[in-house]
Amino acid sequence: MAGITSFSYRKFMHEFNPNALTFTEMISDFGLIYDNEKTLNLLKSDGSDKPLAIQLFGGSKETIIKAINVINNLNIDFDFLDLNLACPMPKIIKNKAGSFWLKDQEKLYDLMKDVVLTSKKPVTAKVRIGYDEININETVKTLEKAGVSFISIHARTRDQLYYGKPNFEVLKDIKKIISIPFGISGDIYTVSDALNALNLTKADAILVARGGVGNPKLFKNIDLALNNLPYDETLNLSEQKEYLLRFSGLLIEELGEKRAISILRGIAPKFFLSFPNSKKYRSLLAQKMSSKEDLINILNDFN
Ligand SMILES: Cc1cc2nc3c(=O)[nH]c(=O)nc-3n(C[C@H](O)[C@H](O)[C@H](O)COP(=O)(O)O)c2cc1C
Structure with a gap:
């Protein structure tokens, strides 16, 4: 989460579930290409937040590939390169970045196959269920064909921004469509939110975003519940x-x-x-x- 998932946040949260994958906030391709100090600071890690995915965003294949080459040459210990194909904010969309990529599957394939070829690390992607219309089935197939290893799906369209109920119903058949693992995101505030969404979608992973801010025990409790161990959600x-x-x-x-x-x-x-x-x-x-x-x-x- 931009402005939230600093190295300190990732390190702090990670102690509650050391098996969990952490993500940097979305990192600008231009920031990397132009050696911007603030951008480079967002990549700070001492390994205590691993496994770690670096999330990149950009609006053109050319600049994204250049930025990946910068990442390839940095001395950072990370595990996945994640592409942000989900951000709905106007200033990002204006630059054809984030969820704008979901509008054109051919362009998306052309981008992601080269991202996979360029990255030294396995590539993952963060998407929404669609831009204005739901097209998640097409998107996951495109990403799998391009060689992506894991997909995080925020179960809202771009038009929904961060409001309204996430639509996990439309993710019920994803497991039948692709064979790579996927995770789901959207309004995970309690253990039962996580279990219900997992039950419905048969997803391989659950992503905690706003629900974890101020409630780090949620990470631990979801993990306990998934391992059939007792957990207590009351906060002290x-x-x-x-x-x-x-x-x-x-x-x-x-x-x-x-x-x-x-x-x-x-x-x-x-x-x-x-x-x-x-x-x-x-x-x-x-x-x-x-x-x-x-x-x-x-x-x-x-x-
Ligand atoms: C302030 C804020 C910043 C976010 N920044 C990012 C980001 O940089 N990259 C990303 O993939 N998702 C980002 N998201 C989206 C979340 O990762 C998540 O998919 C979304 O909030 C839905 O989950 P939730 O309803 O449980 O919060 C952000 C969300 C918020 C609220």
Whole structure:
């Protein structure tokens, strides 16, 4: 998730389910080609977030291939190269990137076969069920034919952006259409959300996005449930404070206090969404927190 899945976030979340695959946020092809420092910082990792997929986005085959050559020559330990064919945001679509690729299957095939040939690592792809119309069956076949190894499917169309219910029904037959593994994404907030979506689609993997922000135990609980082990979804206030402090410590170390606190203003309140009487503290975290000391004081006052 852009703006969220920093190295610190991946490292922190990974401790809750060390078998899980993590993804960088979408990385710009131009940022890599022009050696942009901010872009290169998004690729930071010390291996503690592995297995790791680097996610790339771009609007032309030429620039995407150039960017993959840059990645091939960087000294980073990662496992998969993931192509973003899913982003719905206007500034991305304007450049024919993200989910724009889903509109033309011939172009998509032409891109992905060369991506697979160029990348040193196995290639995976993130897609939506369609752009304006649902065409996921065609898309998965195109990607398999191009040599893609794994597909993550966000069960919404581009037109739905991030709203409305994900449509897992249309993914019921994907297993019959392709033989490569696929994962599913969309509104996974609880263990039962994950199990229901997996049951319906017979997917090989489940992707946790917004539901994991502020609820790292969700990763562990899904894994426990899939292994038929007992799990407890209730969140405990002191545990949540401890998790937030751990994540904040990592983020401050990675980005410095100022930048980290500005990101934490968006993320920290989510750790306490389900607690009664948390409203005052959530708004302090979102609006008044300007240092690590503020964070600690707000958490100390919240009981
Ligand atoms: C703020 C935000 C940023 C996102 N950035 C990315 C991204 O960089 N790459 C990507 O593949 N998906 C991105 N997504 C989409 C999520 O990975 C996920 O597919 C989508 O949110 C649906 O899952 P959810 O309903 O469980 O959140 C982003 C979503 C959000 C909310």
